[in-house]
Amino acid sequence: MPSPPKLQTSYDAPPPVVPSDSAHSTGHDSALDVSSEPPHVGAGPAATALELDDAAADDAYSTTDSGYDADSLIGDDTQSLTSYITNYVYENGRQYHSYRAGSYWGPNDDHANELQDLAHHMYLITLNGRLHLAPIESTAKILDAGTGTGIWAIDMADKYPAAHVTGVDLSAIQPAFVPPNCTFEIDDVTLPWTYPADHFDFIHVRELFGCIPDWDAFLAECFAHTAPGGWIEVVEHSVEPVSRDETVGPGHFFAEWGRTVVSCGEAFGKTFLIWREAKERLLKAGYVDVAEVRYEWPMNGWSKEPRMKELGKWNQLRLHDGIEGFMLRLLTGPGGKSYESAQVFLAQMRHALRDTSSHGYLPGTVVYGRKPTL
Numbered sequence: 001m002p003s004p005p006k007l008q009t010s011y012d013a014p015p016p017v018v019p020s021d022s023a024h025s026t027g028h029d030s031a032l033d034v035s036s037e038p039p040h041v042g043a044g045p046a047a048t049a050l051e052l053d054d055a056a057a058d059d060a061y062s063t064t065d066s067g068y069d070a071d072s073l074i075g076d077d078t079q080s081l082t083s084y085i086t087n088y089v090y091e092n093g094r095q096y097h098s099y100r101a102g103s104y105w106g107p108n109d110d111h112a113n114e115l116q117d118l119a120h121h122m123y124l125i126t127l128n129g130r131l132h133l134a135p136i137e138s139t140a141k142i143l144d145a146g147t148g149t150g151i152w153a154i155d156m157a158d159k160y161p162a163a164h165v166t167g168v169d170l171s172a173i174q175p176a177f178v179p180p181n182c183t184f185e186i187d188d189v190t191l192p193w194t195y196p197a198d199h200f201d202f203i204h205v206r207e208l209f210g211c212i213p214d215w216d217a218f219l220a221e222c223f224a225h226t227a228p229g230g231w232i233e234v235v236e237h238s239v240e241p242v243s244r245d246e247t248v249g250p251g252h253f254f255a256e257w258g259r260t261v262v263s264c265g266e267a268f269g270k271t272f273l274i275w276r277e278a279k280e281r282l283l284k285a286g287y288v289d290v291a292e293v294r295y296e297w298p299m300n301g302w303s304k305e306p307r308m309k310e311l312g313k314w315n316q317l318r319l320h321d322g323i324e325g326f327m328l329r330l331l332t333g334p335g336g337k338s339y340e341s342a343q344v345f346l347a348q349m350r351h352a353l354r355d356t357s358s359h360g361y362l363p364g365t366v367v368y369g370r371k372p373t374l
């Protein structure tokens with residue numbers, strides 16, 4: 001499998017982030033300086049399920065690889081992964097994961113994966129080249145829950161050679177050749193975790209909207225497996241475009257789009273509203289020093305502000321090319337639409353995305369918090 005396209009990983013302009021909790025979000029700037037503690041060696045007993053590290057690279061997708069027979073870290077059924085991994089499911093011309101089939105709305109084909117990597121590029125612009133805001137140590141044991149193509153996990157492993165990064169996903173879409181301190185596993189993060197308690201110094205969650213049936217239960221697992229003093233970061237955006245002026249009112253197609261995505265998520269049993277609930281839910285899970293940083297992604301290049309214009313153009317491309325993958329399964333499943341009417345709906349959205357007289361944007365949040373020390 002080819003490596004995902006490597007997009008820009010640094011960006012010099014200041015970030016378009018809007019601290020909503022200045023007491024925390026500004027106070028942690030210095031924490032981005034990593035320490036010089038000795039390297040952490042490996043992921044300990046955790047890294048056994050499906051490893052795509054150097055040792056496994058030659059035969060990463062072989063169904064005879066003994067790695068497939070190892071015990072799972074999180075769930076209880078990785079013994080059966082051999083057939084699940086590559087027997088992908090095909091629906092309406094798109095390829096979907098087969099392990100825990102039907103539980104995730106997005107395809108895992110090359111087209112969808114390229115758009116995930118485009119979103120990673122947008123997050124780097126948004127965070128001024130940073131991969132995270134939580135003030136972690138350079139030797140951290142890191143978990144990327146729902147890692148996707150693994151692009152964030154790989155960048156983190158490159159940035160912190162003394163850390164160890166574990167990426168977990170339903171799909172084996174990660175590249176075979178990765179930094180030695182990066183491990184990928186195929187598992188379902190909504191199953192009870194079997195990692196050791198208090199294990200991870202940093203848990204990263206990005207774009208698991210519409211993926212988690214019970215966020216309180218999921219965050220309770222995160223909390224139980226965060227080391228005392230360790231951090232969690234949840235990065236999510238809204239699916240409901242809004243505007244500060246009247247150009248995106250209740251009658252605008254963007255509003256219908258937003259209502260439809262949210263209602264499909266509710267019918268699917270997995271909310272898309274986590275972006276605005278994350279701070280409260282982290283506090284409820286027991287995290288402290290919880291900070292929320294807000295950002296905005298314009299729907300196209302309507303903004304006069306250069307960085308927002310750039311973000312808007314990327315977002316327009318991401319959505320224009322990505323909405324079939326984002327929504328086809330949801331629209332034709334819980335949304336109850338035929339394939340044909342779903343395609344009409346998607347075409348209406350593409351049309352709306354081209355109109356720069358509408359000043360729509362998607363709000364988003366980066367929320368991070370610390371597990372108290374004992």
Ligand SMILES: C[S@@+](CC[C@H](N)C(=O)[O-])C[C@H]1O[C@@H](n2cnc3c(N)ncnc32)[C@H](O)[C@@H]1O
Nearest residue numbers: 104146147148169170187188189190206207211
């Ligand atoms: C929108 S993508 C985001 C990928 C990555 N976090 C990023 O920001 O680049 C969501 C990913 O979560 C994975 N996912 C969804 N539900 C999951 C679950 N229950 N367990 C593990 N991974 C899951 C999907 O397979 C997909 O790769």
